[in-house]
Amino acid sequence: MSKVVVITSGKGGVGKTTTAASIAIGLAKQGHKTAVIDFDVGLRNLDLIMGVERRVVYDFVNVINGEATLKQALIRDKRADGLFILPASQTRDKESLTKEGVESVIEELKSEGFEFIVCDSPAGIEKGAYMAMYFADEAIVVTNPEVSSVRDSDRVLGLLQSKTRKAEQGDVVKEHLLIARYSPVRVDEGDMLSLEDILDILAIPMIGAIPESGSVLQASNRGIPVILDDKSQAGQAYSDVVARFLGETVPHRFLEVEKKGFLQRLFA
């Protein structure tokens, strides 16, 4: 059985690509044959975050147009067995993604025995985002603890419930909320929406919260998805997300302010 998972958000820059890269690596490391597709046609970035930018020859649109075979376009990841990356085209626009084209690629991946097909959605709610979510069985909605991001996530949840193939068939896309760039200190100060606030408003189950962490930037700089940095909190939080996605019960971590130092206690 294959599962199509879309990583989506509405708002841009909230951590979708970071999440798609880490989850794809995590799933493959757990022994699941996984493909991750960059739907951000025209602004491809997944290749950079995954560190395979120099190995891109053909892309998603080439495959849809029959200019390359899927086998030729898939980039095999050297760090995780069974992980393949399908980059987006840098030169075309999102109109190159047709429903039939996307469907044929997804069907071929399924028939090749891919267990998970992770779709990294572009920002917005236009064609690219629509194509990324249309064939999804499950959705990970990435939100930042910030008003505009939460509002956009709510919009996207509405689309998942109405504009997907599952919805058209009277079925539901399973929704997970992933809160990225969470800062317990700022929540504690009353300056940032808390997990409870966000869950209250969006009312879908949370698969995890990724703390705001400098190691995410370092990971992108090096092209090594942060989940592979097992010393960083963000990396560990992503490992937990993968475990939960695979059905394990894992307690949430890094949601509380760390023990205060002497100076902070003095002023508390």
Added chain:
Amino acid sequence: MGLLSYFKKQKQNSALAAKERLQILIAHERNAHHPHAPDYLPNLKSELMSVIRKYIEVSEADVNVQYEEGHQCDVLELNIILPEKQD
């Protein structure tokens, strides 16, 4: 109240304000995108507003008209936040 706790209070307000604004806005938007919401809702709301204002001083944001589709019946919910008592 110490200076530090004063600042802390100020900040608490910002997350709280964010949450309250979002709750109102999102309830509103969910309505707008509701596929079966009756199209008289906006008119109903503005007429309700003028009636309510005859008696109470409320702003647009304090009046919330919500349409919910249920299994047995649909529900039209009217929520008015009354102004705080002056004392």
